[in-house]
Amino acid sequence: MPRYKLSIVVLVYNTEEYLRECLDSLVYQSLNDIEIIIVNDSSPDDSHVIIEEYKNKYSNIKVINQVNSGGAVAGNNGLKVATGEYVTIMDSDDIVPMNAYEKMYTNAIETNADIVIGKPNIIVNGSQKEIIYKRERHVWEKERIITDLSDYPEIFYDGFYWNKIYKKDLIFRNDCFMPPGMLYADRPMVHKAFLFADKISIITDVVYLWRKREANTSNQSITQQKYDINNLKDRIESLNYQIDYFEEYSNDDLLTTFLKSNIDRLFFPIKGILNSIEFREYYLSELSKLFSRIKDIYNNDLGITKNIYVFLIINKKVKELIEFVQMDNKGPIIQDKDKFYWALPYFRDERIGIPDSFFEVKELFESAIKIEEIKITNSILNFTKLVIPDSFKIIKVYLQLQSRINIGDTINYEFVNNGSNNYSLNINLDELHKVNLYDIYLVFYQDKTEKKFRVSKNMLEQENLSMIRNNSLNLFYTEGNKLSLQVQNFNFQQVILNSDAILLKTDIDTGQNINFILKDRITKEKIKFKYLKDGDFILQWKNFLNTHCFYDLMFEFFGYEYRVKMNSVPNLRESKVKYRNTHIDIYNTKSGNISLKSYSKLSNIINRVKLVLKSKK
Structure with a gap:
C-alpha cells in the first residue's frame, strides 16, 4: 500500500525569485496525503535556504541535494525515491492551483486511468493567459477517455510533463524516465508513457500555471x-x-x-x-x-x-x-x-x-484579417471596418475580452455585418469591471469550425492607435505586438490625513488587483498601502515616514504606475497634519497630481526666513 496518494517532484535550479510561491502552492493543496520531493540541482543562488526552511516546517517534504546534472537527472532521481501511488514533476518557477491535484487524483481513481491530463495556463507578471497554441489547446478543450491512441493521435501535441499525474508503476515498469543530459527531456518521457498507458483521461480544469519570464530578463528559461x-x-x-x-x-x-x-x-x-x-x-x-x-x-x-x-x-x-x-x-x-x-x-x-x-x-489565417481603425472615444471602443476576404464564408464574428485576472472571465460582443465580409463594432467600456486587464481576441465562425486570433498590430492598417491614456483606460500593444486593454474605472471617495495615517476611500471591491503606493521622489522607494475592506486602503506614518521627504501618491496596476490627480478626489484640498515632530503637507503639484511633503518645525522656520530675506532683495 503506497504511503502517499501523490508524489510531486520539484526541480530546483536558480529559481530563488519564484520558489516560495511555488512551494506555497504545494503545501496548501486541497489533496491530503501528498509527498513533496524537492531536488536541488546545485542551484547557485539562495534557493537552498528556502528549501531548508520549508523542509523544517513540513514533515511531508523530502529534499535531495545533487551535484549539478541537469533537469532530466534531477527529475529521475526524484521519481526513484517517490512513494506515492501517482507521481508528477513540476518546475520550481511555476504554480499549481490549490485544488488541481485533488481534481486529477479523484478523476484517476474514478476512471482507473494510468495518466490524467489537465489544462495548463500561462502566468506572466502575475496574470494568467490561456495557451493559445492551436494544436495543444485542442487537447484540453474536451473531456476524453483514451484507450487506443489511434482514436486520438492528436494527444501527442501535448508533451509537457507538469500538467499530468502518472501511475508510478507505469513509469517504472516501462522505463518512462527522462534521457539524462537532455534539455528537451520532457517529451521523450511523456510520449513514451502515452504509448504504454492502458487508459488516459483528459479533464478540462486548469491544473498548472506555467511561468513565462520576460524576454529581456537575464534568467531566461530553456525554451527562450x-x-x-x-x-x-x-x-x-x-x-x-x-x-x-x-x-x-x-x-x-x-x-x-x-x-x-x-x-x-x-x-x-x-x-x-x-x-x-x-x-x-x-x-x-x-x-x-x-x-x-x-x-x-x-x-x-x-x-x-x-x-x-x-x-x-x-x-x-x-x-x-x-x-x-x-x-x-x-x-x-x-x-x-x-x-x-x-x-x-x-x-x-x-x-x-x-x-x-x-x-x-x-481556411482563415491571421494575415488575411484587416482592421481599418481601432479607437476609444468617450469610453466607447470602436472597431471600424474589419474586413475578411470573400473567399471565407464567415457566419458570425465576435470580439472577445479575456481577463488576465480571472482567466474564466470572458466577455463576447458580436460584430455588425455591413455586407461583403465588412464588420464594425462599438462597445461601452463603462460596463466593464472597475479594475481589470483584458487580452483582445477575434473569434470567427465558419460552418462548424471556430477560429480564434489575438488582435495584433499586423492586422491594423492605421499607423498609430487613437487611444485614451489616463487613469481609466489604456489600449496598448504588448511586447509581442498583441492588443490588450487596461481598465482602471474606479473612483476616489475621500483621501483622509490624520495624526496616525493616510486613508484612501475608494469604490474598489477588492484589493487584489491594484496597489496604492507613496513613492519617495529621491530614493524611488515604494511604500505600499494596506488593503482593509470595502475599498479602504491605509498607510500608517510610523511604518515609513522620514523628515524632509517628498512622496508622490500613485497606484500600480500590472507593472504600470499612475499618478493620482487632485481633481479625481472630491472636495480634497491642500492641508497639513502632524505626526510626532514631523509636519506633513498634502498638496497639488503643478501638473495637478497629489504629493506629500514632510518637514520639521525648525526647517519650516528656516524656509520662512529664507522667503522673507528673498522678498527684501
Whole structure:
C-alpha cells in the first residue's frame, strides 16, 4: 500500500525569485496525503535556504541535494525515491492551483486511468493567459477517455510533463524516465508513457500555471534560448530519441502522425539560419533527413507559410528559403476561377516552381484579417471596418475580452455585418469591471469550425492607435505586438490625513488587483498601502515616514504606475497634519497630481526666513 496518494517532484535550479510561491502552492493543496520531493540541482543562488526552511516546517517534504546534472537527472532521481501511488514533476518557477491535484487524483481513481491530463495556463507578471497554441489547446478543450491512441493521435501535441499525474508503476515498469543530459527531456518521457498507458483521461480544469519570464530578463528559461546551436541540437536529439521508441512500438501510421505533429515545433527556431552558418547547415541537414521519413508530408495542417518552408527545405533551395524567412508574409488574396490564393513571394514564380496548391487559401489565417481603425472615444471602443476576404464564408464574428485576472472571465460582443465580409463594432467600456486587464481576441465562425486570433498590430492598417491614456483606460500593444486593454474605472471617495495615517476611500471591491503606493521622489522607494475592506486602503506614518521627504501618491496596476490627480478626489484640498515632530503637507503639484511633503518645525522656520530675506532683495 503506497504511503502517499501523490508524489510531486520539484526541480530546483536558480529559481530563488519564484520558489516560495511555488512551494506555497504545494503545501496548501486541497489533496491530503501528498509527498513533496524537492531536488536541488546545485542551484547557485539562495534557493537552498528556502528549501531548508520549508523542509523544517513540513514533515511531508523530502529534499535531495545533487551535484549539478541537469533537469532530466534531477527529475529521475526524484521519481526513484517517490512513494506515492501517482507521481508528477513540476518546475520550481511555476504554480499549481490549490485544488488541481485533488481534481486529477479523484478523476484517476474514478476512471482507473494510468495518466490524467489537465489544462495548463500561462502566468506572466502575475496574470494568467490561456495557451493559445492551436494544436495543444485542442487537447484540453474536451473531456476524453483514451484507450487506443489511434482514436486520438492528436494527444501527442501535448508533451509537457507538469500538467499530468502518472501511475508510478507505469513509469517504472516501462522505463518512462527522462534521457539524462537532455534539455528537451520532457517529451521523450511523456510520449513514451502515452504509448504504454492502458487508459488516459483528459479533464478540462486548469491544473498548472506555467511561468513565462520576460524576454529581456537575464534568467531566461530553456525554451527562450531557441536560436542557440546547442539548444537546437538538443531539440533534434529529443525528437530522434522519440522516433526510436515509436519504431519499437511498430505502428507506422502512428509514427507518421507523430512526426507530422512535430513539424511545427521544428520551425520555432528557423530564424536562427539567418545569422549563423553553423546553425543553418545543421538545421537544414537534420530537417531534410526527418522530412524524408514522413509519408505524404504535405497532407498536414501547417498552413501556407510553413508548407512553403517544407518545400524549400526538401528541394534544397537554401538561398530562396533564407530570402523567404526574411520577407514579410504579406500579399493579396486573389481569385482565379473558383479558387483563392495568397499571393506571397514566389507565387507562380517559375524559377522556384512551387505549385499553386501550396498558396491556395482553404481556411482563415491571421494575415488575411484587416482592421481599418481601432479607437476609444468617450469610453466607447470602436472597431471600424474589419474586413475578411470573400473567399471565407464567415457566419458570425465576435470580439472577445479575456481577463488576465480571472482567466474564466470572458466577455463576447458580436460584430455588425455591413455586407461583403465588412464588420464594425462599438462597445461601452463603462460596463466593464472597475479594475481589470483584458487580452483582445477575434473569434470567427465558419460552418462548424471556430477560429480564434489575438488582435495584433499586423492586422491594423492605421499607423498609430487613437487611444485614451489616463487613469481609466489604456489600449496598448504588448511586447509581442498583441492588443490588450487596461481598465482602471474606479473612483476616489475621500483621501483622509490624520495624526496616525493616510486613508484612501475608494469604490474598489477588492484589493487584489491594484496597489496604492507613496513613492519617495529621491530614493524611488515604494511604500505600499494596506488593503482593509470595502475599498479602504491605509498607510500608517510610523511604518515609513522620514523628515524632509517628498512622496508622490500613485497606484500600480500590472507593472504600470499612475499618478493620482487632485481633481479625481472630491472636495480634497491642500492641508497639513502632524505626526510626532514631523509636519506633513498634502498638496497639488503643478501638473495637478497629489504629493506629500514632510518637514520639521525648525526647517519650516528656516524656509520662512529664507522667503522673507528673498522678498527684501
